[in-house]
Amino acid sequence: MLYLATKHELSAVAADPHEPQASLAGGYWPQWRGPNRDNCSTEKGLLDEWPAEGPPRLWTAAGLGEGIASVSVAEGLIFTVGYQDDSELVVALHEATGDLAWATRIGPAVAESPLMRWLVQRVPTVDGERLYAFTAGGDLICLRSLDGKELWRKSYTADFGAQRPIFGFGDFPLVDEDWLICTPAGPKSQVVALDKKTGAVVWSTPVEGGEARVEDYGATVMIDLGGTPIEGGLRQYVTSVNNQLTGIAAQDGRMLWTYTKPGNFTVSPHTPVVRGNRVFVSRGYNESMVLKLAREGNRVTVEEEFPWKSSVDRFQDSNVLVGEHLFNSRAPGILACDRWPSREGAWRARAPGSGIASFSYADGCLYLLGGIGPSRTRSLSPS
Known part of the structure; x- marks a missing residue:
């Protein structure tokens, strides 16, 4: 099933018009850029050709509020974030029908930047019975997926000392087993691992130099360099924050490597693309490259393998x-x-x-x- 969002509505479109509507529930897109954060769906058996008139619209849900957030899909529910009147809400819909399952207020509505619409999607991350949403005011919130009950909350400003970026707060929390990885970019908390059930801090990585400057809006991804941890590999989180691409050791939060080549960092919304020990990153305007990582014991070196000048669209991830x-x-x-x-x-x-x-x-x-x-x-x- 495809989901198409306008400023005020969400519509469901059948990617395979021959499938009965009752069987269309069961999609799995639990976070920004899909199950593996690689912008790839795991769905199979889709139509080779669409009808000339296009796929049929199955339902349209209105009254979800205003916003630009995409959706997360899991457990037969669709989750998104939007503004209604003076409130920001997380809304859950039944995937098969578009009917409202629940709506939870997570904070006040925040006026958009006078320069442009917020670049921040704030798509919820779904992890079974829990989901993690991020407010325009900089709060990370854990809700119960079934009914929207709030379980815990962390403030990026009060708890981690973060300052609001020019285009608004945004983060895409990453679930890794029992941990939730987030990027407050506070002076002592560039990257933070939280206990996903309680919100307690497991470890935090300080910003080099002690000054945080956030203009990066890509999501964090995970790499097992040299195999899985069971195989002796070095697991790390790769994230773009504070004007640099950084690899953080999953075990203890220590900084393994940084890539700090100067560029135009007015905005950097691109999530790193990873395969093996190579990482593609696009930073700001006309800057992109393929980096090659190499493990040397518990250290990691980074080499700029294929630098390239290009105008990769800086507003699309x-x-x-x-x-x-x-x-x-x-x-x-x-x-x-x-x-x-x-x-x-x-x-x-x-x-x-x-x-x-x-x-x-x-x-x-x-x-x-x-x-x-x-x-x-x-x-x-x-x-």
């Missing part, structure tokens, strides 16, 4: 690696495919419609959303 090809959006409306990891250009194509195009990958296709609504392409080869 759509980068996706499929096979040996990296897909992203460039100037508004341009879809690009590059060979991995060399970044040699394979092809460029204009997406249908006008304006910015965003996309995700599922079952051999890129699903695009542009100026004319959803479309899709099967051009996933060098040709």
Whole structure:
């Protein structure tokens, strides 16, 4: 099932119109950029071709409030965040029907930046019976998935000393077994591991130099360098915060490496793309590169392997690696495919419609959303 959000409504569209509506519940997209934060869906058996008139709309839910947040889907429910009157709410809908399951106030509504709409999606992270939401005011909140009851709350300002970034607070908490990894970017708490059940601090990583400056809005990802921890690998969290890309040891929060090449950091919304020991990162305007990590005992070295000047769309976090090809959006409306990891250009194509195009990958296709609504392409080869 596809979910299309406007400023005030959410619609469900059947990716396979032949499936009965009752069987369409069961989607799994529990956090920003999907189950593995790689912008890839695990769904299979989708249609090779859509009907000429497009897939049927199954339902539309109105009255969810105002906002730009995407959705998380798990356990037969859909979760999102929006403003209603003077409140910010987490809303849960039944996936099969769009009916309201519950709504919980998590904080006051915050006026948007006068410069532009908030870049911050604040998509909830769902982990079984719990979900983790982030408010516009900088509070991380744990709610019960079944009914929205608040279980615990942490303030990035009061608890971690963070200051509001120019385009508003935002974070995408990452669940790793019993821990919840977040990035307050406070002076003593650049990255923090919390007990996911209680919110208690397990460890925190201070900012180098003691001064935090946050203009990064990408999500944190996890790497097991040299195999899983059971195999003797070194697990780390890779995140873009405080104007640098950083690798943090999962065991104790110590900083393993940093990448601090100067660039335009007015905004950096891109989540690192990881495969093996290589990381693709796009930072601000016209700065992107493939980094190569190498383990030396308990240390990690980082090498700039394939630097590249490009205008990867700085307002879309759509980068996706499929096979040996990296897909992203460039100037508004341009879809690009590059060979991995060399970044040699394979092809460029204009997406249908006008304006910015965003996309995700599922079952051999890129699903695009542009100026004319959803479309899709099967051009996933060098040709």
